[in-house]
Amino acid sequence: MIPIVHDLLQKSNKVILGGDGDALQLISDEFPELDTIRIPDIQVRFSKNKMTLNLIRLIPKILISSVREHYFLKKLANTNTIDVIISDNRYGLWNKNIKSILVTHQLMVKLPAPFSLLEGMLHQVIKLIINLFNECWIPDYADHGIALSGDLSHKHNVTFPSKFIGPLSRFSCINELATEYIYDIVAVLSGPEPTRTQLEEELKKILLATERAAIIIQGKPREEAILKQHKNLHVIPHLRASQLKYVLLKSKLCLCRSGYSSIMDIAYLNLNAILIPTPGQTEQEYLAHHLKDRFKVVPQKKIGSHLLGMIGKSFGANK
Known part of the structure; x- marks a missing residue:
């Protein structure tokens, strides 16, 4: 909805944001001047x-x-x-x-x-x-x-x-804001618990093993954005869209769910990405299969045995 709101504001409309939970927090962070209704x-x-x-x-x-x-x-x-x-x-x-x-x-x-x-x-x-x-x-x-x-x-x-109306991306009307950190690998998490936390724990082990500069963005917009460092890995609850856009554009590889909003974002930025569908979510599993010729795909239950090798091949192709 972020690009739709931008378009409405550019046409001098008064906009009220409605929603709940993380979704309302995410969009209100992008438009702090607008009134919100839960x-x-x-x-x-x-x-x-x-x-x-x-x-x-x-x-x-x-x-x-x-x-x-x-x-x-x-x-x-x-x-x-x-x-x-x-x-x-x-x-x-x-x-x-x-x-x-x-x-x-x-x-x-x-x-x-x-x-x-x-x-x-x-x-x-x-x-x-x-x-x-x-x-x-x-x-x-x-x-x-x-x-x-x-x-x-x-x-x-x-x-x-x-x-x-064509794919929508929150990045289409936002100028990226430079940050001091540039990463080889960016993992953007989302979705319901407990699978979100399970994926985060698995990714921490794998990204630490790569020894490449990596960051996990936890998908927790209601938590304070404090950056934590574990050797080559940074972990942060969330980034503003402008910061996230910059980090993604500067990275060599993106790991994310195959939710439709995520797919529209990575397609808009033309990212090298590996999709990890939420287990059992038939929409995400279908979208990952539908786009398997455009993006790499790995099931969550196989990331322990497959993802490290896929990351290695991704960087081998970039050399």
Whole structure:
């Protein structure tokens, strides 16, 4: 949403930021001058090795949360003058009296193998929800041949008001801010616990073993950005987008999840990257497979045996 907010401000619109948790913290850090409203969202924490069950349990939580945020917005609209609502995958944030726009690349959802036959039915449900909005903006290319999201936005014909607006990156309208540190390897973490922490611990061991200058950005925007050093490895909770852009552009290799926002960022910066999908998250696993000819991919369960060698080959190719 960061490039969308920049565009709105450049056109002299008044913008209010709404959200919850890390997402609200992240965007409000980029626009500290803007008013913010907390719109409660579900808190996602997955149990170990039960990803399919986790996803099934998440569905009713999303539905309940959507109903709550819809009525929250209705009350908000009664006390604020709002001309347009732009929602980033928050399906309840629409209002019949206000132009409502949904921004999403997920016009279908990839389900785990035992439930893949239900994908068509779920797509119909998604269509019904999107039709509650006046318009849907799809952050990808209209051409399926070069689309970053692949089937997620192109498998089914779109029958509701929509437009492809091209991939969005928070770095597209931000000038990088030079820092004193330049790294060989940058690892950008994100996603739910406990898999985020598990990946961080694995990466620490591997990056220390490389003896190359490396940094792990933990993906914790609500923590104070204090840099800690462990031999050749730095660890920091988060970086502002301007700092992160500079560090990524100066690095030789990026390690990150295959979430769609991360993919749009690394594609925009044209980075040499290794994608590590969150285990069991079918969207990330699909996107990593879809883009395997463009980026290197390693499953989290294999990083202990594969990643060190992949890093070595990456630097061998750069010599």
